[in-house]
Amino acid sequence: KQEVTQIPAALSVPEGENLVLNCSFTDSAIYNLQWFRQDPGKGLTSLLLIQSSQREQTSGRLNASLDKSSGRSTLYIAASQPGDSATYLCAVRGAQKLVFGQGTRLTINP
Amino acid sequence: EAGVAQSPRYKIIEKRQSVAFWCNPISGHATLYWYQQILGQGPKLLIQFQNNGVVDDSQLPKDRFSAERLKGVDSTLKIQPAKLEDSAVYLCASSLSSGLTGELFFGEGSRLTVL
Numbered sequence: 001k002q003e004v005t006q007i008p009a010a011l012s013v014p015e016g017e018n019l020v021l022n023c024s025f026t027d028s029a030i031y032n033l034q035w036f037r038q039d040p041g042k043g044l045t046s047l048l049l050i051q052s053s054q055r056e057q058t059s060g061r062l063n064a065s066l067d068k069s070s071g072r073s074t075l076y077i078a079a080s081q082p083g084d085s086a087t088y089l090c091a092v093r094g095a096q097k098l099v100f101g102q103g104t105r106l107t108i109n110p
Numbered sequence: 111e112a113g114v115a116q117s118p119r120y121k122i123i124e125k126r127q128s129v130a131f132w133c134n135p136i137s138g139h140a141t142l143y144w145y146q147q148i149l150g151q152g153p154k155l156l157i158q159f160q161n162n163g164v165v166d167d168s169q170l171p172k173d174r175f176s177a178e179r180l181k182g183v184d185s186t187l188k189i190q191p192a193k194l195e196d197s198a199v200y201l202c203a204s205s206l207s208s209g210l211t212g213e214l215f216f217g218e219g220s221r222l223t224v225l
Contacts, residue, residue, distance in 0.1 A: 004152070034213065043114075043201055044153070044216040089152055091214075097166055098143075098214065100152030 002027045006101035021075040023090035114217035122223045128190035131220045135204030145201040
């Protein structure tokens with residue numbers, strides 16, 4: 001059974017810092033991994049989708065990497081801004097359903 | 111392009127009452143999902159449709175939850191009777207691809223409070 005873990009559960013950093021969010025999964029037989037952002041009281045916004053054959057994806061200040069063999073993905077946020085404050089979730093697609101981590105609640109302090 | 115639409119956004123009911131949520135996926139998306147997200151947790155899949163057929167409903171509490179997707183477009187999720195532990199956000203998502211590589215797009219969610 002696939003298990004997805006995100007550590008830390010919460011992170012607070014000053015504005016302007018570069019930061020890394022972590023996602024680990026137990027079963028490396030995956031099709032893809034997707035990072036989402038969730039603002040309070042809102043749905044999930046897709047940030048990046050990495051297929052199993054890819055190593056990384058980039059969108060603006062965001063870069064996501066995937067290492068299937070070690071069961072890890074990272075989301076790198078460059079030059080953080082207060083507007084980046086949200087909960088970030090990773091989700092792993094295996095042979096069955098999409099399995100989510102519990103998320104990392106990120107706060108960027110002005 | 112319009113996103114995934116859900117209604118109502120908020121609903122408060124008493125336990126043992128019934129409630130229904132509606133979802134309209136992105137146009138042309140064949141795959142539709144309903145997720146339950148309890149506060150502080152990641153979403154959990156309740157049911158997945160491919161067009162109007164059920165692909166996976168293994169985690170749907172079938173004694174009280176039901177879902178349908180008539181005509182392969184809109185979908186409704188019903189809870190009857192509701193329990194206190196059903197308090198959660200119900201998220202609808204859709205995907206263009208019917209395979210396992212497609213990107214999911216989520217709606218804003220329907221927040222249910224059961225008193």
